Amino acid sequence: MNNIKPDKNGFFGNYGGQFIEEDLKNELNKIEKEFLEIIQDKSFLDELDYLMKNFVGRPSPIYFAKNLSTKLGNKIYLKREDLNHTGAHKINHCLGEALLAKKMGKTKVIGETGAGQHGLALATASALLGLQCDIYMGETDIEKAKTNVDKMKLLGANVIPVSHGTKSLKEAVDAALTAYKNDFKNSFYAIGSVVGPHPFPMIVEYFQTRIGVDANKQMKEQYDGLPDYVVACVGGGSNAIGIFNGFVHEQDVQLIGVEPLGKSEKIGENAASISFGKDGILHGFKCKVLQDENGNVMDAYSVACGLDYPGIGPKHCYLNENKLAKYETIGDLEAIDAFYELSKTEGIIPALESSHAVAYAIKLSKEVKDKRILVNLSGRGDKDINFIMENYPKN
Numbered sequence: 001m002n003n004i005k006p007d008k009n010g011f012f013g014n015y016g017g018q019f020i021e022e023d024l025k026n027e028l029n030k031i032e033k034e035f036l037e038i039i040q041d042k043s044f045l046d047e048l049d050y051l052m053k054n055f056v057g058r059p060s061p062i063y064f065a066k067n068l069s070t071k072l073g074n075k076i077y078l079k080r081e082d083l084n085h086t087g088a089h090k091i092n093h094c095l096g097e098a099l100l101a102k103k104m105g106k107t108k109v110i111g112e113t114g115a116g117q118h119g120l121a122l123a124t125a126s127a128l129l130g131l132q133c134d135i136y137m138g139e140t141d142i143e144k145a146k147t148n149v150d151k152m153k154l155l156g157a158n159v160i161p162v163s164h165g166t167k168s169l170k171e172a173v174d175a176a177l178t179a180y181k182n183d184f185k186n187s188f189y190a191i192g193s194v195v196g197p198h199p200f201p202m203i204v205e206y207f208q209t210r211i212g213v214d215a216n217k218q219m220k221e222q223y224d225g226l227p228d229y230v231v232a233c234v235g236g237g238s239n240a241i242g243i244f245n246g247f248v249h250e251q252d253v254q255l256i257g258v259e260p261l262g263k264s265e266k267i268g269e270n271a272a273s274i275s276f277g278k279d280g281i282l283h284g285f286k287c288k289v290l291q292d293e294n295g296n297v298m299d300a301y302s303v304a305c306g307l308d309y310p311g312i313g314p315k316h317c318y319l320n321e322n323k324l325a326k327y328e329t330i331g332d333l334e335a336i337d338a339f340y341e342l343s344k345t346e347g348i349i350p351a352l353e354s355s356h357a358v359a360y361a362i363k364l365s366k367e368v369k370d371k372r373i374l375v376n377l378s379g380r381g382d383k384d385i386n387f388i389m390e391n392y393p394k395n
């Protein structure tokens with residue numbers, strides 16, 4: 001199904017690679033070798049499958065959103081990653097990463113988090129497997145996603161606040177990478193998306209691909225055929241790659257990645273790296289990066305802290321360049337409207353990140369009718385409720 005793989009240097013076409021120091025390169029090459037071995041190991045795969053089924057609750061269902069469909073004139077299907085243990089798709093790769101770290105004899109995992117969902121999932125996997133867990137998180141995001149911070153602490157993780165720059169996801173990745181470089185002998189960098197130097201994007205993609213594999217099968221078995229569109233929000237791009245991989249080989253399915261337009265199209269006021277970025281190097285890999293004319297990385301902004309990253313996974317850059325997926329944008333206010341809309345029409349409160357994908361399905365429904373639109377509902381909105389009620393209350 002997923003036959004678009006990185007080359008031996010970790011590039012998807014022009015994007016990806018390893019732009020890092022030599023000693024770290026050796027370590028990452030070791031991780032790649034162990035990863036490729038482990039995914040052939042039946043006992044590892046059995047353990048992962050057992051945990052996915054009995055700990056996470058997979059496969060997540062696909063729900064036909066009847067009320068919203070009637071309103072929009074299209075059939076809207078929701079892939080319910082929000083129902084996973086810990087409330088988002090992030091647990092899919094965190095369990096894989098933590099198991100790999102453990103098999104490599106590491107005692108600690110290091111990660112960054114924006115919305116707190118990757119941090120929460122990693123803290124959960126670490127508690128389960130007895131690993132020490134350090135999570136770097138920007139101070140702005142700590143304020144916004146306080147419940148997730150409390151949960152991480154409860155699970156035994158160290159949450160390390162990052163107080164420079166925009167105090168959000170990019171700076172959290174900077175800090176986590178620095179900590180990892182200083183301690184890679186004992187630790188494993190459990191990155192939160194399909195970003196970073198090779199092999200990290202490939203590893204996260206592998207564990208997330210089960211979303212798409214499940215979804216393809218569920219659409220055929222439960223709903224008599226494939227969707228016309230598959231829509232997913234894109235921060236670094238892990239939930240989108242996960243679901244896209246189940247459909248990228250299907251000729252008649254249009255894949256749509258939804259980037260956050262934030263407040264406007266002005267650089268600094270959004271986080272839409274494919275739409276407004278240029279080729280550049282960020283966090284050890286090549287991708288589309290939001291930057292000024294001198295090549296300085298610009299601040300990224302979105303109301304959804306899990307989306308405000310100034311780069312994007314290399315495979316998305318490849319899919320975009322080769323017209324295998326389309327990338328569209330949704331602004332803060334459209335996402336917030338969708339947050340309310342799905343809550344009120346279907347009784348499902350989506351994460352603000354996932355609300356971008358829902359908002360795009362609503363927007364698309366102004367142009368097309370009688371189509372089947374599968375939306376990846378990457379997470380639930382519990383973490384966003386206080387923020388929305390305080391800042392964007394509606395009757």
Ligand SMILES: Cc1ncc(COP(=O)(O)O)c(C=O)c1O
Pocket residue numbers: 088089114115116117118192193194233234235236237238239240305306307351353354378379380
């Ligand atoms: C619920 C949810 N969806 C999506 C994202 C964006 O990440 P990605 O693009 O890697 O799926 C996040 C990030 O925190 C998230 O919490």
